[in-house]
Amino acid sequence: MRLARITWAGALSTAGDVVFGGAGDVGEHRPRQEAPRGVLEVVEGKDAAEGTHRPYYKRMLNSLAHHFATEAYNNAWANHRLLAACAALAPEDFVARRTSFFPSIKATLNHILTVDWFYLEMLERSRAGLPPAENPGRHFEPEEPFDRCEDLAREQHAADRRLIALCESLADADLDLTVTTKRRQGLVHDRLRRILAHLFQHQIHHRGQAHAMLSGTDVKPPQLDEFFCTNEAPLRAADFAALGFDEARIWRGREVPPA
Numbered sequence: 062m063r064l065a066r067i068t069w070a071g072a073l074s075t076a077g078d079v080v081f082g083g084a085g086d087v088g089e090h091r092p093r094q095e096a097p098r099g100v101l102e103v104v105e106g107k108d109a110a111e112g113t114h115r116p117y118y119k120r121m122l123n124s125l126a127h128h129f130a131t132e133a134y135n136n137a138w139a140n141h142r143l144l145a146a147c148a149a150l151a152p153e154d155f156v157a158r159r160t161s162f163f164p165s166i167k168a169t170l171n172h173i174l175t176v177d178w179f180y181l182e183m184l185e186r187s188r189a190g191l192p193p194a195e196n197p198g199r200h201f202e203p204e205e206p207f208d209r210c211e212d213l214a215r216e217q218h219a220a221d222r223r224l225i226a227l228c229e230s231l232a233d234a235d236l237d238l239t240v241t242t243k244r245r246q247g248l249v250h251d252r253l254r255r256i257l258a259h260l261f262q263h264q265i266h267h268r269g270q271a272h273a274m275l276s277g278t279d280v281k282p283p284q285l286d287e288f289f290c291t292n293e294a295p296l297r298a299a300d301f302a303a304l305g306f307d308e309a310r311i312w313r314g315r316e317v318p319p320a
Contacts, residue, residue, distance in 0.1 A: 124233055125233055125236060126228070126231040126232050126233045126235065126236060127313065129231065129236075129257050130225070130228040130231070130311070131311055131312075132228070132257075133221075133224045133227075133261075134225060134306060134311050136221060136224065136261060136264055137224070137225060137304065137306075138297065138300060138304065138306070139264075139265075139268060139285050140217055140218070140221055140264075140268070141221075141303070141304055142283040142284075142285060143271060143272060143283060144170070144210065144213070144214040145283070146280050146281070146283045147170065147271070147275065147280070148210050148211060148214060150166070150278060152209070154278050154279075154280075155167050155209075155210055156208070159274045159277060161271075161273065161274050162270055163267075163270070166271050166274050166275065167205065167207075167208070167210075167213075168204075169267055169270050169271045170210070170213050170217070170271055171204070171205040171207055172205075172267060173217070173263075173264060173267045174213060174216055174217050174220060175204070176200075176260075177217070177220040177221075177224070177260070177264075178200040178220060179200045179201070180256060180259075181223050181224060182194055182197060182200070183197065183240055183241075183242045183256065184227055184240055187238060187239065187240035187241055187253070188227065188230070188235075188238065193241050193242045193248065194242075194243070195243075196243075197242055197243055224260070235253065236252070236253055236254040236257075237252055237253065238252070238253040239253075240252070240253050268285060272285055289308075289311070
């Protein structure tokens with residue numbers, strides 16, 4: 062058994078990478094508490110050198126690009142479940158002021174969507190070899206473009222499909238592609254893999270806030286703390302049918318772990 066020790070103490074960068082500006086550039090202007098410093102220890106089970114029973118997640122990571130694609134599908138599934146629950150709210154509960162980073166379920170879900178628009182445009186244009194959009198900040202004008210959950214859900218599902226299509230088009234060699242956008246300080250650059258990881262983290266973070274606020278209503282929050290465990294495929298079958306997803310397509314023949 063191997064022990065991987067990871068220490069964090071703020072942002073990390075490598076030579077040749079320029080990290081994008083702070084969260085204020087994408088519509089988050091409130092002060093926030095610094096993350097605590099600490100140590101994360103990850104224990105990995107037996108690998109191929111120690112036996113034939115390789116952990117399932119290690120097989121997924123044989124291709125990082127494929128893993129990003131599975132994350133895109135999981136992101137769409139989680140949004141589908143959350144938005145279906147929010148659609149059951151009375152209009153006044155959807156917009157009601159609550160305690161969270163953004164002051165309502167409506168505001169939080171709008172923020173998830175507008176940030177998706179911002180980063181999807183950046184990724185798609187860079188992938189196509191196009192220059193950055195002239196005014197990427199237009200995605201936050203207005204800050205909350207949708208008042209009704211059904212309208213917001215329609216646009217979020219469309220953004221989720223764009224993210225899936227982007228991730229499915231990638232090979233591992235594409236992940237170090239330079240992506241470029243305009244910020245207040247001018248043109249800035251980063252790696253495609255970093256921006257994808259950031260986008261998934263952003264979604265998870267704010268979905269959790271909406272989920273917590275939903276707990277204060279009469280609507281039961283859906284379970285969102287799942288990835289795609291093999292044995293739980295029957296439990297997500299109805300959602301997959303509604304979304305038009307297929308396990309075999311997502312896993313590309315990797316869906317059954319070794320016994």
